[in-house]
Amino acid sequence: MDLFCKAQLSLWLIILACLSTDAYAVIASEKLDQNITTADHSEFKVLQQQFHSGPEVTKACLQCHTEAAKQVQQSLHWTWEYVQPKTLQTLGKRHVINSFCGSVTSNEPRCTSCHAGYGWEDMKQPPPTDETSVDCLVCHDTTGGYIKLPNAAGHPAYQPMESPLDSGHMKAPPDLTVIAQNVGHSQPANCGSCHFYGGGGDGVKHGDLDSSLVNPPKSLDVHLSAEGANFACSDCHTTTGHITAGSRYQGNAHDTQGIDVPGHTDMSRASCESCHGAAPHHEEKLNEHVDRVACQSCHIPAFARGGVATKTWWDWSTAGKLDENNKPMTVYDENGHLSYLSTKGDFHYAENVTPEYRWFNGTVHYTLQTDTIDSDHPPVQVNWIEGSAHDPDARIWPFKIMHGKQPFDTVNKTLLINHVYSPTDDSALWTNFDWAKALAAGTKIAGQPYSGQFDFIETEMYWPISHMVGPADSAVKCSSCHARNSRLNGIPDIYIPARDHNSLLDKIGWGTALLMLIGSAAHAGGRGISALRRRRNKK
């Protein structure tokens, strides 16, 4: 009886244990919804009004979020200005030249359509100081209805507009009241409305950032995919007080701090190591790679993988040709990608692009409009990256290297300000199709010294690849780098097994082995023949 009781008791205990671990499992696996908020903005009186402009909405936001505009106005998203801490160059979109559209300067109302504000129309002036000129909605709209016009210095449409152009179809302007009542945390679509369309179109600039990341399959991006980690951009680009972590002007190419434990480290998660640590593989040999190879190099096997092509070549020198009716031309290649525009010149697009690899320590230098270029040795590096095998902070990183041709001053040896867009006159290339006129006007607006003599020079520009991380099993295979024909063929000063060998040693080694074989065969032959002879002689 006693025994029976004991048995019964332990049975109950077992059942209880099962139930409790089960309950624990449910609690542990329940995922927090990070987008839950404590405020329903449609309940707020101040948002229950008809808004006629972006700044009007911002004014309403600031009634509660008193510090938000001040914070945004401190951020790189606002200032477009960044003093590189190592090179002390003044960078940022306000100052640099790139190998896509050239420069923001002289093309303001168009380029500032991606400014996180309203009405910045002159790059020589700092951005507007008025707090209501901050654009809250571009980052916090959750409806998808808020769209900044491409050429209105950051404003959305306030009137019905014909869209697409010349279609006769009128599109209503965004309903700012609905949008203001439905604000929330920034989603990839918010960040992407600018960052996916850099360089003048979807996927054009970065190659690892395009609209395919709004709702990507896990195979494309394990972090952003709903089947994967279901992140927002800000889960890695941690943002506090509207200041966002992760910079391309000064990157952290080798995060040795490891896992970012709240309260213990810098709270920046804009590196793989901040979540995955410095030894993330089961196999020790793979962990032994991380001191010299960036995670991205293996885990982003190709960029532009989501079905959106990226621009790899942009030759401005051919822009300006018109057809027989004096009309600008648009030409597509066999894949349906743009290959020529009278406004922009010749292009190449590519999908599933294998990155190029370089030593990189995070520091990026720029050729600014004041810097002299070496025009005898193109390509000119519009930006260039620091790093070598001897630099312990450098690792092998993947890059998109953008190539093309850009205008330069043949006397002053400088890259020239490219004036393509003007809403008011015919000074710009996209209206006059005349380079001489456009460059004269652009340099004048920018205050750039210009001899009046120009030509085009080949340029290249480095874009580090860090997004579109695929599932572990899609990582680059060992033999993609460890082979004579290696992805890392351009990487100097490091011995990579299977890629590298000493050909003299190989020649001596194989040669001696061959001689030994031939010698043995000859010796064996000799023995055979002499044995035969001896046998014959005996007879």
Next chain:
Amino acid sequence: MSRVMVFKRFERFWHWSQAALIFFLLFTGFEVHGTYQVLGFGKAVQLHSTAAWALITLWVFAIFWHFTTGEWRQYIPVTDKLGAVIYYYAVGTFTGAAHPFKKTTLAKHNPLQRLAYLWLKLIISPLIWVSGLLYLFYNQLDQIGLGNIPLEWIALTHTAAAFLMMIFIIAHVYMATMGKTPLSLIKPMITGYEPEQEDATAASASNEQSGEKPL
């Protein structure tokens, strides 16, 4: 005439498993070297490392065995008959002369073999072993103060040693077929026993030399 065991069970096990491992290490090693792609680099490295550990383990046992049994004395170089053996391979084998040496349990290797195996055991193998271990633990070398050795030196030493091993093996395999029949020298390494029909003159010559009574 009773049969004599010249190669004991451990010795044969050791010989053939070492042979298999070395062939396998050559095969995977030259894939790691980039000479061909068969298994895939990652797999080749993994198998090469596993086989290397097996070989090291085997060597540890073999070294222990050599010292506890005193068999290491088999590799002490001797000059007696060295010339005769070299003359045999260079000339005698063509004229039908008898091999000047006969194996016994006390002298299993002819003087030339002794030198060749000593070279294998004291030069080639340690070279491969040491360079291989440095290669394997390259990322930890700074902990033992060797962090300044470039990987390239280690890799080239290891590759050079692998070539030496390959060349040794070619010669070794060929010479193993130079008995009375192509397999007559190889059989004892499998069965352990010397074939009874081996040349009698050579046998007595060798036995005299080693001070043994003819069996």
